[in-house]
Amino acid sequence: MQLSRPARIALRATAATGFAIIYVPLLLVLINSFNIDKTFGWPPSGFTLRWWGNAWHSSGARDALWTSVKAGSGATTIALVLGTLTAFAVQRYKFFGRESISFLVVLPIALPGIVTGVALNTAFHAVLEPLGVGLGLFTVIVGHATFCVVVVFNNVVARLRRMSGSYEEAAADLGADTFQTFRDITFPLVRSALVAGGLLAFALSFDEIVVTTFTAGPGVQTLPVWIFSNMARPQQAPVVTVVAAVLVLLSVIPVYLAQRLSSDTASGSRL
Amino acid sequence: MTDTVPAAAPDHGIKPGPGRRLAGTLHRHPRLRLSLLLTAPMTWLVVAYLGSLAALFMSAFWTTDPFTSDVVKTWTPDNFKALFTTDVYRNVALRSIGVALAVTVIDVLIAFPVAFYTARVAKPKYRPLLVVAVLTPLWASYLVKAYAWRIILSEGGPLDWALRPFGADGPGYGLPAVIMVLSYLWLPYMILPIHAGLEQLPANLLDASADLGARTWRTFRSVVVPMVFPSIAAGSVFTFSLSLGDYIAVQIVGGKTQLIGNLVYSNITLDLPLAAALGTVPVVVIVLYLLAVRRSGALAAL
Numbered sequence: 001m002q003l004s005r006p007a008r009i010a011l012r013a014t015a016a017t018g019f020a021i022i023y024v025p026l027l028l029v030l031i032n033s034f035n036i037d038k039t040f041g042w043p044p045s046g047f048t049l050r051w052w053g054n055a056w057h058s059s060g061a062r063d064a065l066w067t068s069v070k071a072g073s074g075a076t077t078i079a080l081v082l083g084t085l086t087a088f089a090v091q092r093y094k095f096f097g098r099e100s101i102s103f104l105v106v107l108p109i110a111l112p113g114i115v116t117g118v119a120l121n122t123a124f125h126a127v128l129e130p131l132g133v134g135l136g137l138f139t140v141i142v143g144h145a146t147f148c149v150v151v152v153f154n155n156v157v158a159r160l161r162r163m164s165g166s167y168e169e170a171a172a173d174l175g176a177d178t179f180q181t182f183r184d185i186t187f188p189l190v191r192s193a194l195v196a197g198g199l200l201a202f203a204l205s206f207d208e209i210v211v212t213t214f215t216a217g218p219g220v221q222t223l224p225v226w227i228f229s230n231m232a233r234p235q236q237a238p239v240v241t242v243v244a245a246v247l248v249l250l251s252v253i254p255v256y257l258a259q260r261l262s263s264d265t266a267s268g269s270r271l
Numbered sequence: 272m273t274d275t276v277p278a279a280a281p282d283h284g285i286k287p288g289p290g291r292r293l294a295g296t297l298h299r300h301p302r303l304r305l306s307l308l309l310t311a312p313m314t315w316l317v318v319a320y321l322g323s324l325a326a327l328f329m330s331a332f333w334t335t336d337p338f339t340s341d342v343v344k345t346w347t348p349d350n351f352k353a354l355f356t357t358d359v360y361r362n363v364a365l366r367s368i369g370v371a372l373a374v375t376v377i378d379v380l381i382a383f384p385v386a387f388y389t390a391r392v393a394k395p396k397y398r399p400l401l402v403v404a405v406l407t408p409l410w411a412s413y414l415v416k417a418y419a420w421r422i423i424l425s426e427g428g429p430l431d432w433a434l435r436p437f438g439a440d441g442p443g444y445g446l447p448a449v450i451m452v453l454s455y456l457w458l459p460y461m462i463l464p465i466h467a468g469l470e471q472l473p474a475n476l477l478d479a480s481a482d483l484g485a486r487t488w489r490t491f492r493s494v495v496v497p498m499v500f501p502s503i504a505a506g507s508v509f510t511f512s513l514s515l516g517d518y519i520a521v522q523i524v525g526g527k528t529q530l531i532g533n534l535v536y537s538n539i540t541l542d543l544p545l546a547a548a549l550g551t552v553p554v555v556v557i558v559l560y561l562l563a564v565r566r567s568g569a570l571a572a573l
Contacts, residue, residue, distance in 0.1 A: 015388035112516015177294030
């Protein structure tokens with residue numbers, strides 16, 4: 001499409017404004033983590049590294065981080081298995097109800113977290129508690145896995161769609177059985193999509209607060225839950241700011257890796 | 272490829288082991304393979320997830336003991352009656368849908384030019400970099416971003432400070448703040464699908480339109496917009512449904528504003544059946560929205 005010069009300039013200006021709007025709040029979090037004031041004052045009256053030191057020694061933040069890592073790893077593992085199985089079924093077979101499955105996979109993430117959270121909470125209370133299993137890290141993992149399936153599913157489906165089946169047919173013609181074909185041909189071809197999907201699933205779990213609130217047992221505190229409950233405490237506010245700044249800096253990693261690993265997950269969004 | 276007749280395995284004169292025999296059985300029975308693939312994920316999603324949802328909506332028909340707040344399992348449509356007849360609930364429900372629509376419209380208006388720039392105007396070598404620039408804040412924590420806005424909108428905070436030379440103040444905490452913050456939070460979810468849609472738009476269609484005498488604006492209206500509509504619809508699924516259910520950003524910057532998520536949240540411990548009934552509102556709205564959007568082919572574009 002031929003765009004006039006003014007149209008190009010206008011688009012460039014809008015895009016620049018858009019990116020500025022996206023990045024200014026994040027930049028502000030970074031600046032604020034060095035702010036000397038305990039209560040946030042703008043413009044800052046001075047800068048200090050003290051809060052970074054305090055945050056480094058904050059056991060609450062460390063424990064929460066560790067809990068988040070455990071919950072994210074558990075949920076990602078389950079989501080990788082379930083998402084991959086579903087993706088192979090949907091992409092390689094035609095069967096009744098195939099369309100509904102894609103719909104069902106999307107649902108846990110399309111519905112508000114509060115509905116998913118309350119539903120799981122009620123179910124856990126009704127089913128698990130009589131069995132002697134209380135809410136804890138395990139229930140958090142189950143909750144997170146439910147909505148992480150979709151990212152793995154989408155990454156693998158996208159890869160399978162672009163992948164021709166002829167390599168597998170060739171392997172079968174050469175005498176490889178189902179397992180050998182999978183191990184030598186199919187798996188290496190989908191591996192990077194799995195890693196990308198797993199990364200995004202982990203990041204999604206790492207960020208989740210609502211479902212966590214409703215599925216975590218007492219004493220199980222993930223990093224977002226910790227931030228949320230310490231945000232309002234004046235004593236903790238500077239530490240929370242540093243943790244926030246660290247999370248902004250760390251968010252580059254999953255995006256960078258996922259982008260490197262697979263070009264077909266360029267969207268990398270929740271779906 | 273799944274239904275082809277299995278080629279006879281070359282005979283190497285070796286007796287097939289149990290793994291090989293199992294592989295053979297699997298190869299000959301596509302239905303068995305399919306059911307093995309689907310059993311675990313479907314058990315999880317249908318039993319654990321849909322089952323929990325069903326249980327929740329069943330409890331919407333229960334009631335609570337007014338003195339002990341314990342759930343009493345007697346079947347009554349009272350909660351749904353209250354939903355339709357109580358002004359507060361109706362207003363909050365309508366306000367939530369209004370907020371979700373406003374956020375969606377704002378995001379489309381901001382996202383379209385940005386995506387148009389990243390997908391078609393910027394030099395091709397910069398495009399992947401720009402996509403990363405859109406993606407990165409997506410993975411910065413939701414809470415961190417909402418928290419940043421709490422600072423920006425605070426009294427005497429950066430926004431007030433920036434607007435003071437113009438003799439204006441920021442909106443402070445309240446409904447406008449909620450709409451601003453939600454639009455900010457979900458903006459990348461709108462930019463990315465539109466970017467993908469615009470990127471796939473074949474250039475020869477645009478050339479054809481120009482050859483037939485259409486000017487830029489006409490091409491935009493009659494070719495570009497209809498072609499990327501499914502992408503916009505795909506993005507709107509997120510902006511709309513995430514806004515409709517949010518209660519945390521509302522708690523952080525909303526002041527006294529109440530949305531449906533807050534009502535559900537505040538009723539959970541006191542009156543679970545009522546909370547469940549309130550929770551059906553976003554679920555019904557979103558499922559209808561998803562079904563409508565699916566007709567436009569948007570879910571395939573996701």
